[in-house]
Amino acid sequence: MIEGNTGADTETTTAEEVLLYLIAQLVEHPDQVEVEIAESGSKLSLTATVSSEDIGRVIGKRGRVANAIRTLVRAAAHRDGVQVEVDFRD
Numbered sequence: 001m002i003e004g005n006t007g008a009d010t011e012t013t014t015a016e017e018v019l020l021y022l023i024a025q026l027v028e029h030p031d032q033v034e035v036e037i038a039e040s041g042s043k044l045s046l047t048a049t050v051s052s053e054d055i056g057r058v059i060g061k062r063g064r065v066a067n068a069i070r071t072l073v074r075a076a077a078h079r080d081g082v083q084v085e086v087d088f089r090d
Contacts, residue, residue, distance in 0.1 A: 015077035015084050019046055022069050027054035043083045046073065055090040 016035055024030035029051040036047045050058055059066045070086045077084040 014080050015044075015046065015073050015082065018076040019048060019069065019073045019086065022072060023048055023050060023058060026057045026065070027051065028057075029054055043085055044077070045085045045087065047087045047089060049089050052090040055088065058088050 016037070019035060020033060023033050027033060027050055032049075032051045032054075034049045036049070038045045038047070048058070057065070058069070060068075066088055073086050074084055
């Protein structure tokens with residue numbers, strides 16, 4: 001489920017889809033995953049909200065899973081020529 005789309009360009013769809021796919025594969029409650037999109041200057045900010053039970057799976061030990069997700073989403077966004085920041089919350 002994608003919420004809060006602020007009318008950003010369709011170029012962000014690759015990054016959004018990659019983020020949603022990766023998180024849905026990790027969590028036990030993929031139906032509760034939501035992504036909010038906010039524009040700040042030339043960057044897009046994607047905030048993924050997951051169940052409080054699943055936040056540990058998304059963050060991982062010492063943030064390694066979260067950093068890997070950020071790297072993959074940035075690579076997908078780079079393909080479309082967009083800069084993206086990714087944050088997580090429960």
